[in-house]
Each structure stands twice: as structure tokens, then as C-alpha cells.
Amino acid sequence: MPLRGTKIGxxxxxxxxxxxxxxxxxxxxxxxxxxxxxxxxxxxxxxxEMLSQLPDGTRKVIELGGGTGVFTEALLARGVAPENLLVFELNESLHLHLTQRFPGTKIVCADALSTARVVEREKFAEPGEIDAIVSGLGLLSMSQELQHGILEAAFSVLAPHGRFIQFTYGPTNPVKRDVMRDLHLSARRTGFTVWNVPPASVYVITRAKSRGIKPTRAK
Ligand SMILES: C[S@@+](CC[C@H](N)C(=O)[O-])C[C@H]1O[C@@H](n2cnc3c(N)ncnc32)[C@H](O)[C@@H]1O
Structure with a gap:
């Protein structure tokens, strides 16, 4: 029975x-x-759950660790303009998959450690112009040094009110305590869903009041 064009199809x-x-x-x-x-x-x-934490009036967004694009698709569906979205994916095959799936969006095969340099190279935004970073990175399995480098680069481009939105399968904030302290960051758990394999929590990380890293040009 031909199913093309039907709901079942x-x-x-x-x-x-x-x-x-x-x-x-x-x-x-x-x-x-x-x-x-x-x-x-x-x-x-x-x-x-992740996108419910975007600041009001969000315009420019960076996505770290795009994978196969579940957050990319949701960000575009939510109205983030393709030219206001910059996606990082380190894995070459996944990067190719993303570029084919989202042809109008800027998707770079680059390390999240180089966020500030890539933002400048791609002329994506001035320091401090990014409203949110949506991170799909597996921070939990990263070393303290790597976490520190990625978060330092991220907060050097985030707006003063900017949010780093992260999910984790673990029971607490996946960013190590020393990294939070050194970079003057604060975190709050904003959501949880069982409808994920495995179930996951969402954390929003921001600059601790008046002390966080100021937006700067890439070194
Ligand atoms: C847990 S998966 C999440 C993928 C997707 N966001 C999702 O939620 O389905 C983590 C992704 O981050 C990518 N990744 C890991 N380390 C990275 C890094 N340092 N810079 C950029 N991407 C990275 C991996 O290749 C992988 O696609």
C-alpha cells in the first residue's frame, strides 16, 4: 500500500x-x-530543557559539541537565525554530518578550547556579544585542565549576562569545584528529564556577581 504523503508515511x-x-x-x-x-x-x-534557559531576547548563540545536531535543530526551530549560530564539533565525521544537515549554519570543525580565536577568525561576534553557549560537551569525563581551558575561553566571549548551559548525567554540577572557584563562576541546576538515555540534569553556569571573567579579545 503506498504510504507516501500520509501521516503513517x-x-x-x-x-x-x-x-x-x-x-x-x-x-x-x-x-x-x-x-x-x-x-x-x-x-x-x-x-x-536546555533551550528553556536561554536569556530573554537571545540573539547570538554558540553551540559546543554539536554531535548529530539535536540542539542545533532546536535552536534554529526556536528562531535563532542561522547567521547568529556558531556550532563547534571536533569530530570530522560528525562535523561533515552537521554541515550537510544544516547547510545555512556556520559549523566549524574545531576544539571548544579555541572558542575565542574562532569567534574572532569567523568574525562571528565582538567579545561580550554572545548571549548563550549551549554545551553538549561531555565535561564530566574531562580533566580539570581541559574544563578550565574550555570555560575560560567560553566566558571570554560571553556577554556579562551570558549563560553557559550544560547538561550532565551525573548527580552534581559537572564542572569541578576548583575550576568554578578559579574562574569565579556560579552554577544552578535548572532542570531534569527522565526522557533521555540516560536521564539528565541541566545546569546554568554564569559569572559569580561582579567577579567573573570579563569579555576580552582572543589571545
Ligand atoms: C555527548 S556528545 C553530545 C552531542 C549532541 N550535542 C547531543 O546532545 O546529542 C559530545 C559531542 O562533543 C564533541 N566534542 C568532544 N570534545 C570536544 C571539543 N573539545 N570541542 C568540540 N567538540 C567536542 C564530540 O565529538 C561529541 O559530538
Whole structure:
């Protein structure tokens, strides 16, 4: 029976696309389990929890660790203009997948450690013009040094009111206490969803009042 154009046909096509995306992600996890840091992409429910924390009037957003694009898709659907979104993905295969899936969006194959340099190189924004950084990075499995480098670079481009929005599968803030203290950051848990494999919490990290890293040009 021909199903094209029917509701069942659309549901089946969506399932097939989702399965292909999950398979793409899983293959990268097999190759690089530590940096991929999850066996399957985040759920749409987790994406919604993350994006509910964008500051009011958000314009410019950076996404770190785009993966197969669940947050990218949600950000664009929410009205972030493609030219106001800059996505970082370190894995070359996932970077290629993202560029094919979101042709109008600026997606770089780059390390989150180089956020400030890439923002300047791509002429994406002036320091302090970024409203939010949506992070899909597996911070929990990163060393203290790597966390420090990534968060320092992130807060050097974030606006004074800017938010670093992060999810974690762990029971507490995934950013180590020393990193939070050294960079004068503060964190609050803003959400939790069981509709993700595994269930995940969302944390919003901001500058602690009056002390955080000021936006600066890349070194
Ligand atoms: C846990 S997955 C999340 C993917 C996607 N955001 C999601 O939620 O489904 C982490 C992603 O971050 C990427 N990644 C890991 N370290 C990175 C780094 N230093 N810079 C940029 N991307 C990185 C991995 O390749 C992987 O795609």
C-alpha cells in the first residue's frame, strides 16, 4: 500500500531518519568513546530543557559539541537565525554530518578550547556579544585542565549576562569545584528529564556577581 504523503508515511520516514542519525552517532562513539561521551544523541526533551534557559531576547548563540545536531535543530526551530549560530564539533565525521544537515549554519570543525580565536577568525561576534553557549560537551569525563581551558575561553566571549548551559548525567554540577572557584563562576541546576538515555540534569553556569571573567579579545 503506498504510504507516501500520509501521516503513517511521515511517521515512518521520521523513524527511519532518527534511526540513521542514532546509528551515525553510535559509530562515532565506537571510534572515540571518551570524546563522544554518550552512546546516543540527546533527546528532544533534553533539548527543550536546555533551550528553556536561554536569556530573554537571545540573539547570538554558540553551540559546543554539536554531535548529530539535536540542539542545533532546536535552536534554529526556536528562531535563532542561522547567521547568529556558531556550532563547534571536533569530530570530522560528525562535523561533515552537521554541515550537510544544516547547510545555512556556520559549523566549524574545531576544539571548544579555541572558542575565542574562532569567534574572532569567523568574525562571528565582538567579545561580550554572545548571549548563550549551549554545551553538549561531555565535561564530566574531562580533566580539570581541559574544563578550565574550555570555560575560560567560553566566558571570554560571553556577554556579562551570558549563560553557559550544560547538561550532565551525573548527580552534581559537572564542572569541578576548583575550576568554578578559579574562574569565579556560579552554577544552578535548572532542570531534569527522565526522557533521555540516560536521564539528565541541566545546569546554568554564569559569572559569580561582579567577579567573573570579563569579555576580552582572543589571545
Ligand atoms: C555527548 S556528545 C553530545 C552531542 C549532541 N550535542 C547531543 O546532545 O546529542 C559530545 C559531542 O562533543 C564533541 N566534542 C568532544 N570534545 C570536544 C571539543 N573539545 N570541542 C568540540 N567538540 C567536542 C564530540 O565529538 C561529541 O559530538
Amino acid at each position: 511521515r511517521v515512518l520516514r521520521q523513524r527511519r531518519d532518527d534511526a540513521a542519525i542514532a546509528w551515525t552517532f553510535f559509530r562515532q562513539w565506537l571510534k572515540a568513546p571518551l570524546t563522544t561521551a554518550a552512546v546516543s544523541p540527546s533527546s528532544k526533551e533534553l533539548a527543550a
